[in-house]
């Protein structure tokens with residue numbers, strides 16, 4: 001590999017949401033950004049822009065559109081990205097929020113396929129619309145659309161807020177699935193807002209199909225929100241676009257982003273986007289190969305060490321959706337309790353499944369976009385923590401279920417929860433031969449590799 005994704009770059013103390021919102025020593029594998037430096041071409045372009053030294057208001061240049069048209073047409077068979085169809089804005093959340101505003105009136109219903117990206121929910125609420133959950137169907141680790149339910153709900157909705165590839169379940173929707181969604185939406189007069197921020201991060205056998213390459217009537221009944229920020233790890237720079245093929249829809253979007261005052265973009269965003277799409281393709285391809293290996297590492301590790309935890313097949317994104325329901329009885333509060341336990345007792349922060357909708361109870365989301373050694377450390381913490389919870393114990397319970405993640409069922413000899421009381425020394429969760437809560441040596445003593 002030409003690029004070194006194994007390099008560990010400390011992010012502590014950089015005001016990183018992912019890292020600095022955790023206590024030191026906790027390994028953060030939650031927020032969706034990556035622990036890799038951006039591609040060299042992006043860093044060079046930003047440096048050059050920085051060296052100019054003046055950062056006044058800027059126009060968005062023609063090559064901003066041309067570079068996207070070239071990228072999407074050569075990689076994904078999607079052409080026609082021009083100044084007349086693409087509206088730059090500050091982020092994908094800003095983009096889909098403006099799109100909801102443009103296409104609804106207060107009280108309209110907006111469908112989401114849950115579990116779904118948690119920031120969809122406030123965008124619907126803030127536009128005074130009503131969220132209509134259409135839970136995905138889950139069987140054998142695989143998530144699919146519940147067509148019958150979707151048909152029913154589409155009859156009552158104005159907008160579908162769609163995510164392709166889907167965060168958090170990692171599905172890359174197939175063309176036939178997309179066309180079926182598009183057909184149901186057309187028939188029911190439901191407008192489609194397709195969030196495609198994760199579109200570059202797909203793995204072998206799962207090609208991304210842009211919504212904008214579906215039959216024309218479906219494309220005209222949609223907007224696509226996209227950005228280079230996820231795949232190129234430049235989310236803090238904040239740049240995104242809304243694609244609208246229909247001129248009337250374009251005008252509505254333009255009005256909405258002006259109403260929301262998010263129509264001017266950051267000079268560094270323009271520079272970074274051009275360097276990403278214009279000169280970072282090779283870096284992206286290596287990144288995807290690295291992430292694919294990370295995903296395989298997770299599967300192998302879980303198969304060997306914790307086969308009860310089911311990881312849904314990762315078709316796209318770097319966010320793995322883990323099912324703990326074989327280990328614990330799924331009850332309200334399970335994911336929260338598991339999240340608390342893993343963070344505070346095992347030094348590992350994952351995203352709690354229920355923030356993506358109630359259907360996420362019993363699930364946790366794992367961000368694998370980090371050097372492999374860090375990933376392995378995170379997996380070890382996960383396994384040690386879960387083993388600790390599962391370990392048969394001799395009557396060592398709090399009675400109340402400790403952190404509440406076991407609910408007194410399906411684990412341990414006595415069906416009881418332990419959490420550090422009455423267990424033998426050297427058997428606690430961190431696998432470091434130390435005892436945790438009693439000894440004050442807690443998991444946070446287990447340092448992350450970069451410390």
Ligand SMILES: Cc1ncc(COP(=O)(O)O)c(C=O)c1O
Nearest residue numbers: 032091092093094117167195197
């Ligand atoms: C599906 C999805 N949409 C949007 C965003 C955020 O986009 P932005 O930072 O450009 O607002 C994320 C971030 O994780 C995401 O997963």
